[in-house]
Structures are given as structure tokens and as C-alpha cells.
Amino acid sequence: MTANYKLTVDVLRRELGGQHVWLLVLNTKGVNVWCAAGKGTFGTAEVVQRIQAVGLRALVDHRRLILPQLSATGVAAHEVKRLTGFEMQYGPILARDIPAYLANRLKATPEMRRIQFGWKDRLVLAPIELVGAAKPALAIFAIIAIVDLISHGRPTLGALRGFAPYLAAILAGGLVAPLLLPWLPFRSFALAGAALGVVVATAWLWLLPAGLLEGAGLALVMVAIVSFMMLTFTGSTTFTTLSGVKLETRYAVPALASTAGAGVLCSLLALWV
Amino acid sequence: MTRYLLAGHSLVIDEASCNGCGRCVEVCPHEVFAMNDHVARIVSRDTCMECGACRMNCSEDAITVDSGVGCAAALIAQMARGGGTDNPSCSCG
Numbered sequence: 001m002t003a004n005y006k007l008t009v010d011v012l013r014r015e016l017g018g019q020h021v022w023l024l025v026l027n028t029k030g031v032n033v034w035c036a037a038g039k040g041t042f043g044t045a046e047v048v049q050r051i052q053a054v055g056l057r058a059l060v061d062h063r064r065l066i067l068p069q070l071s072a073t074g075v076a077a078h079e080v081k082r083l084t085g086f087e088m089q090y091g092p093i094l095a096r097d098i099p100a101y102l103a104n105r106l107k108a109t110p111e112m113r114r115i116q117f118g119w120k121d122r123l124v125l126a127p128i129e130l131v132g133a134a135k136p137a138l139a140i141f142a143i144i145a146i147v148d149l150i151s152h153g154r155p156t157l158g159a160l161r162g163f164a165p166y167l168a169a170i171l172a173g174g175l176v177a178p179l180l181l182p183w184l185p186f187r188s189f190a191l192a193g194a195a196l197g198v199v200v201a202t203a204w205l206w207l208l209p210a211g212l213l214e215g216a217g218l219a220l221v222m223v224a225i226v227s228f229m230m231l232t233f234t235g236s237t238t239f240t241t242l243s244g245v246k247l248e249t250r251y252a253v254p255a256l257a258s259t260a261g262a263g264v265l266c267s268l269l270a271l272w273v
Numbered sequence: 274m275t276r277y278l279l280a281g282h283s284l285v286i287d288e289a290s291c292n293g294c295g296r297c298v299e300v301c302p303h304e305v306f307a308m309n310d311h312v313a314r315i316v317s318r319d320t321c322m323e324c325g326a327c328r329m330n331c332s333e334d335a336i337t338v339d340s341g342v343g344c345a346a347a348l349i350a351q352m353a354r355g356g357g358t359d360n361p362s363c364s365c366g
């Protein structure tokens with residue numbers, strides 16, 4: 001059984017090539033298994049309804065269905081059994097483990113049941129963060145370009161130079177932080193991001209020294225950017241909890257808003273002092 | 274850092290109600306449970322992401338957990354709409 005997310009169905013068709021199996025596809029409105037289970041569209045009601053709609057009892061002579069493990073947040077297997085008579089079993093997390101699972105008499109190994117979050121998984125998710133940062137980045141650039149235009153009377157390369165540290169912070173938060181995730185200190189994503197932000201800002205000012213106010217302004221905004229992007233990366237991971245996100249968001253959002261505000265103030269003062 | 278803040282904070286199992294079916298061990302993606310004398314026990318609370326799969330699939334209602342998406346972006350979006358901090362809804366999928 002699977003969701004009607006095209007990529008998933010394609011992967012399953014490839015991985016199940018040569019296997020003597022049926023594939024029951026639920027209508028999850030094109031959403032993947034994990035997200036649909038979280039939303040309830042890959043849920044007990046849809047599973048029961050689909051079993052009846054396709055006339056599964058007449059189609060197969062056995063009474064056993066294999067669900068993807070990651071649909072378990074939406075499906076109550078014992079309820080489906082009670083309502084349809086079908087014995088439910090959760091298969092492995094990854095489609096590529098299904099042939100081994102079938103060969104192993106429908107027994108999943110602990111490795112098949114454990115969710116991984118390797119560097120490739122983390123890198124694949126980086127574009128989401130970077131695309132999300134594009135609009136605020138353009139806004140920052142627009143402000144810098146306008147200030148540059150006003151102070152020089154014409155557009156200069158100074159606008160690009162002024163934007164460079166913020167771009168560096170965005171790349172650090174959206175690309176470097178996810179890659180370095182296992183090695184960053186602190187359990188809190190906002191703190192881990194702030195730590196990385198301090199390192200990036202220090203390195204930046206070491207390479208391109210600036211005045212006290214200008215440097216402080218840059219550093220504060222850079223730390224706030226990296227920390228905030230790291231905080232929003234919680235949604236892309238496989239191990240963060242609602243309890244923890246509630247706790248750190250409550251403290252991090254006001255703290256980061258103040259940090260960024262103080263940074264902007266320093267930068268403005270540096271322009272006119 | 275691959276262990277999160279307050280991991281498994283809200284997860285509770287009432288071992289007296291457990292019927293030993295082992296379904297929680299089957300559905301958990303972080304090996305939080307193990308069977309011991311036909312009773313499920315929490316052996317790795319620190320890796321729990323509070324996804325709620327175990328509670329959903331416990332026929333005896335022996336498990337409680339405050340589950341939801343551990344996503345700060347979803348939480349911030351909901352708070353910005355004045356929706357509070359309960360059950361933020363994931364908006365990516």
C-alpha cells in the first residue's frame with residue numbers, strides 16, 4: 001500500500017520489478033506517505049475506504065496488507081483489521097529494502113526500521129531553506145542598494161560589497177549548517193546556529209576588518225540570520241520534537257529579533273557617525 | 274548534535290495496560306521501545322521525536338505522547354496568525 005505521490009509510485013514500481021505483488025495506491029492528493037500520514041489523508045479512514053472501493057476481498061485470496069512504516073502516524077493498524085478483516089503489517093521505511101523484507105519472510109531488520117539522516121539527506125533539503133531565504137535576501141539587498149544610491153548619488157559596486165556578508169550568512173545557515181549538523185554544539189538548533197554564526201562573523205571580520213560600529217552591526221545581523229535559518233531547519237530533520245521546538249521558539253524568536261534590531265541600529269549609526 | 278532538546282519529553286507508557294503485541298517496536302523509526310517479558314518498555318527516550326506512531330497503533334491506549342510536527346517554521350507561522358502553540362500544521366506537504 002502506498003500514497004499517490006508520483007515519485008513514490010515510480011520508485012516502488014522500479015524496486016518491486018519482478019515481484020509477485022499487488023500495489024494498492026491511496027488517494028493522498030499527491031502528497032508523500034509521511035506528510036500525508038501527518039495530515040491524516042494517509043489515515044485509517046482512507047485505508048478502509050480504499051480497500052472497500054477496489055473490492056480487495058474479491059481480488060486477492062489472502063488477508064494481509066503491508067503498509068509503509070512511515071504511514072504509522074496516520075493509520076491505526078488494529079482499527080483497519082477490525083473494520084476490514086485484513087491483517088496489517090508495517091514494511092520497511094525505504095522502498096529499496098522491500099525486496100530484502102519480502103525475501104526475509106516479511107521480517108524487517110532493525111536497520112530497515114531506523115530512520116537515517118545522512119549528509120546526502122541533509123543536502124537535498126538545503127534548497128528549501130535557500131529558496132525560503134530568497135525573498136528576505138532580496139529585501140536586504142534592495143535596502144543596501146537604496147542606501148548606496150542615496151549616499152553616492154549613483155549605483156555603485158559598494159551595494160554588492162555591502163550585501164556580501166549577509167549572503168555569506170544565508171549560505172552558512174542554509175547550506176553549511178545542515179551539512180555540519182552532527183558536529184555542531186548544543187541540542188537547541190537556534191543556539192547551534194548562533195554558535196556557527198559567531199564563527200562565520202568572526203572569520204568575515206578577520207578577513208575584511210571593519211570599524212567597531214560597522215563590525216558589530218554586521219556580526220549581530222549575521223548571527224541572527226544563521227541562527228534563525230538553523231531554527232527553521234528543525235522542520236527538515238528526522239529527530240526534532242514538538243516539545244523542543246515550542247521551548248526554543250519561545251525564547252529564540254524575541255532574542256533573534258532583538259539581536260537583528262541591535263545590528264541594524266549599529267549599522268545605521270555607523271553610516272552617520 | 275543529533276539528539277534534540279526535550280527529546281521524548283511527553284512520551285508515557287502504562288506498562289500495566291500493555292498486551293505485548295509489539296506494534297510500538299514495529300512502527301517506531303527511532304528504536305525507542307523494546308520488548309521485555311512481553312511488555313513494551315521505553316529503552317531510548319532520548320531519540321524519540323514524538324511523531325505519535327506508537328500511540329496511534331496501540332490497541333490498548335497504553336501510550337500517550339504530545340505529538341506533532343517539530344518544525345519551528347510551522348510553529349512561528351501559526352503564532353503569527355494568532356493561533357497559539359498547539360498542534361502547528363505542517364505547510365510544506
